[in-house]
Amino acid sequence: MTGTEPALPPLSLAESAAIARRRRGRNIAMLVVLAGIAVLFYAIAMVKLAKPDLGAG
Amino acid sequence: MSDLTTSVVAVDSSAGDWFALLKPRVLTLVVFTGAIGLAVAPGHIHPVIAFAAVLCIAAAAGAAGAINMWYDRDIDAIMRRTAKRPIPAGRIAPDEALTFGVVLAVASVLVMYLATNFAAAAILALSIAFYVFVYTMWLKRRTPQNIVIGGAAGAFPPVIGWAAVTGGVDIMPLLMFAIIFFWTPPHFWSLSLWASADYERAGVPMLPVVSGARETRRQVLIYTMLLVPISVLPWALHLAGPIYGIGAVVMGLIFLASAIGVVFDKQDASGVSLTNDKPARRAFKVSLYYLFVLFAALAVDRLAG
The missing domain is CATH 1.10.357.140 (UbiA prenyltransferase)
Structure with a gap:
């Protein structure tokens, strides 16, 4: 902000609540994705350790 | 803040x-x-x-x-x-x-x-x-x-x-590649026949925008005619079993019939459909079933074999 830009009108309660709801949704989605990645990596590691000849990677 | x-x-x-x-x-x-x-x-x-x-x-x-x-x-x-x-x-x-x-x-x-x-x-x-x-x-x-x-x-x-x-x-995945490759044009151009106004507005040179609906219908049929024999190849080369073979032939004939229907759609002198592109809509739906049945048949054949 340079100080010359027009100030935005304040958000209404409903708008604030909607933004908070969407933010919460994003956070939960991110948590699910990260937890899923952690479980996937753990599972891949277990399989690779059990059978190291599976794939060249 | x-x-x-x-x-x-x-x-x-x-x-x-x-x-x-x-x-x-x-x-x-x-x-x-x-x-x-x-x-x-x-x-x-x-x-x-x-x-x-x-x-x-x-x-x-x-x-x-x-x-x-x-x-x-x-x-x-x-x-x-x-x-x-x-x-x-x-x-x-x-x-x-x-x-x-x-x-x-x-x-x-x-x-x-x-x-x-x-x-x-x-x-x-x-x-x-x-x-x-x-x-x-x-x-x-x-x-x-x-x-x-x-x-x-x-x-x-x-x-x-x-x-x-x-x-x-190997050959088999390349054939699967070829099936989807030759399936895409008739699938997408069938859709574009009734949904090309958007592309025209945006200046994207989709076939109906550049060459007209009549040429697009012809191309739908040409690519379907190329697709059907290619789709039978996995069976003909003994890379897939009879379930796939029968599925490819039957679905190929249905897809081909719907593509012929697209070409013979009632149209005015400029190629604009007089049936609200009913045959093209049908061909689009058939194309979806076609690919699903073909690939599902491949999997069933493998499980059966």
Whole structure:
């Protein structure tokens, strides 16, 4: 902000609540994705350790 | 505080917006054909590794879709069908979408390499590059044949699935590639016959916009005529069993009949349909069933064999 830009009108309660709801949704989605990645990596590691000849990677 | 408020108001995305960047409808086809490629490949793959491979194929396709939406945000804003996408609607900033796509693309290739092998990861990277650079950035806005070459990007998943199991590529995955490659033009051009107004508005040279509806109908039939014999090849070469063979012949004849129906649609002197493109709508639906039945039959044949 340079100080010359027009100030935005304040958000209404409903708008604030909607933004908070969407933010919460994003956070939960991110948590699910990260937890899923952690479980996937753990599972891949277990399989690779059990059978190291599976794939060249 | 005001900075934070500005950014939240201007870029107020939901989790669903980020998911929409992945083009979930396209992902269905990609996951399906990729999983079939994996299922029909000779050899054994651990279910966890198979799941990871399919997930990587889906993530890579989603990443390519996100980068495509970033690049096409100008024409997406013009077209009615795409104007509500997260970037043109202002819910996700373009640079954030690009970062999301690139990170997802790199991660999907790396995880594919770690979980399976170099060949699968390399082909996956090639498919992303093909969709982004060859289709999105080079062909889409330049030639009415964009769908033909661009269709190759959608044909990679079964090859990647196969490579994830075997570590290489054989005739069978190349035939699966060819089936999707030759299926894409009649599938997409059938759709474009009744949905080309958007592309015209955005200046995208889709075939009906450049060459007219009559020529598009002719091309639908030509590519279907090429597709049907190619789809029978896996059976003819003894790479697939009778379930696939019967499925390919029967569905091929149905698809061919619907493509002939498209050519003989009642139309005025300029080629505009007088039936609201009823045959083209039917051909589009048939094309979806066609690909589903063919690939499902491949998997059933493999399980039966």
